[in-house]
Amino acid sequence: MDKVPEEARNYLMEAHQLAGQWCxxxxxxxxxxxxxxxxxxxxxxxxxxxxxxxxxxxxxxxxxxxxxxxxxxxxxxxxxxxxxxxxxxxxxxxxxxxxxxxxxxxxxxxxxxxxxxxxxxxxxxxxxxxxxxxxxxxxxxxxxxxxxxxxxxxxxxxxxxxxxxxxxxxxxxxxxxxxxxxxxxxxxNCRNFVFNRLLYVYFDQSQKLMYEYGYLPHQIDKIITNFGFLMGPMTVADMNGFDVMEKLKKENGLKPNPLEQEMWRQKRYGRKTNRGFYKYDEETQRKEIDMEMELMVRKYSQSARPNIPIQNEQDVINFILYPTVNEGFLCIEEGIISHESLIDIMYVLGFGWPPHTGGPMRFGKTEGLEKVANTLLHWHSLEPTDRAYRVAKQLEEVDRKNMSSKL
The missing domain is CATH 3.40.50.720 (NAD(P)-binding Rossmann-like Domain)
Incomplete structure (x- = not known):
């Protein structure tokens, strides 16, 4: 925490204290x-x-x-x-x-x-x-x-x-x-609680970049680690075990995406099976780029016709993180967690979210809630059936006030 800006550090310390004031x-x-x-x-x-x-x-x-x-x-x-x-x-x-x-x-x-x-x-x-x-x-x-x-x-x-x-x-x-x-x-108590609700949105958006846009696992991981995360999403998924995701999606009746279906069929469960989004040396567990996985990504993305434009690395970051922030606001809206700073301290301590940003919710505020809300509402208009873009009421209200102020 030494390199974390004082304002973010104080914010996280206050969240740490707030966690003990449960009700x-x-x-x-x-x-x-x-x-x-x-x-x-x-x-x-x-x-x-x-x-x-x-x-x-x-x-x-x-x-x-x-x-x-x-x-x-x-x-x-x-x-x-x-x-x-x-x-x-x-x-x-x-x-x-x-x-x-x-x-x-x-x-x-x-x-x-x-x-x-x-x-x-x-x-x-x-x-x-x-x-x-x-x-x-x-x-x-x-x-x-x-x-x-x-x-x-x-x-x-x-x-x-x-x-x-x-x-x-x-x-x-x-x-x-x-x-x-x-x-x-x-x-x-709700499906997946808070931490995993945000995490699944984060992972799902990361996978869309592969099977809809043709981004390769190491490319996504590099963009995210450059942003400040300890590990990229595909490395994390391999470490946690993709069989866990298979079990949870089946238990909760959630439809897998086409890439997941193929990975499950091949039993690509990550490090435990020596292949997932990457392949792993059986003796050293050293991570290597897997050409079979890259061919699979190219196969699915060639026929995809995504509606949301992604043109650069910043678009990739927003595509992954904005829906994650939105899911946090949905958890607050539903009364599953009492304060957004508690989501932030969970993700800084439990996931390796870049502490200098203060966590996902503070990141959203730093980006500007008007920008996040407007972007998500636009994506929702392009992909109306995708739950990841179902905008939380607080963000809808921010956008509504922003529009009113311009009239």
Whole structure:
């Protein structure tokens, strides 16, 4: 943060403080009147990359920590015997595969085993908390604890409340996150929550540049890193695993674009399969340009007829970032998050958004909301069926006032 302009640095510091001043809707409690349960023991269910990294966080913070590794080879009796050892645990963090049926079955078992005061946390990145909580006798105990990869490095946790989540569960989640030196940010329950809602727009726009405009993965990544991001979108997608996107889109009934369909068919899932938008050396994992991928991009883009003109690198940046900013305003409009600066601190800490810009929402304001609104409204007129250009009311209002002032 040393090279970040003072104004942006102060803005992000204020957002950091604001994150701690959480409040549930409908007078259900807030940071001033809610008491956390004492947590000295934590169990993480799921021994994948994320589960292991979360365990490291709690171990290093001095918690009595248990890691329960699910294994398909283990019989259900053996698994239940392992879970029964958790009857006196204070906090559960579930981190199994992103599958609603699997998570509900697990929580139903834990609900029979764990003590009444145990708080249940789920590391889901997109699934409906209210649906998961239906298997619990007391659904107020369930809270979303969305960590980011790598969880032992990224200093952010998206804390999600459902329609029945108690202030005690939120207070406990906040204290646990702060104890492991993470910044908790409270958001509401909706498809993909806040962080991933913006992220999917960011990725979708990046992919449109390939299959509609013929931009190659390394070209897009270079433009974005030149702007100040730590990594380009295609490198990030390969690192996260494109199979995760496949699972989420299928789970939520979202139609894949033609490039995604072909990548899924070829099982181009990124680093884990040694090929995605790039190819990776099996031994060194060194990233290389993949000519097969580039041929695929050229194949799809040759027949595309996009309506939005893109003529230079600045147009590319706007094409990716303006709809991302708009999605942030939609989240605020829907009451999913309380303040735009909280979106900004999430993206600076959790994604490597260039801190000198202050985050996506502050970037939008620096660009000029009139410019962002006018651009998006124009794109919406050219692509009326594309949800990415459904303009938030706040931006529509900015454009309306701007037009009125010119009359």
């Amino acid at each position: 549930l809707p409908n007078d259900r409690g807030d940071y001033t009147n809610s008491e956390a349960n004492e947590v000295s023991s934590v169990a993480i269910i799921g021994g994948g990359t994320m589960g292991r990294a979360i365990s490291i966080c709690f171990c290093l913070a001095g918690f009595e920590t248990y890691l329960v590794v699910r294994n398909e080879q283990k019989c259900s009796t053996e698994m239940e015997a392992m879970l029964r050892k958790l009857k006196n645990i204070d906090l559960i963090v579930e981190s199994v595969f992103e599958d609603m049926k699997l998570k509900k079955e697990l929580f139903a078992k834990l609900d029979e085993i764990c003590k009444p005061s145990c708080i249940f946390g789920t590391n889901t990145s997109s699934l409906d908390l209210d649906q998961i909580s239906t298997v619990l006798r007391d659904p107020t105990k369930l809270v979303g604890l969305h960590f980011f990869n790598p969880a032992n490095v990224i200093r952010l946790v998206e804390v999600i409340y459902g329609s029945k989540t108690s202030s005690t569960a939120i207070a406990t989640a906040f204290e646990a996150c702060e104890a492991i030196k993470k910044l908790p940010v409270l958001v509401g």
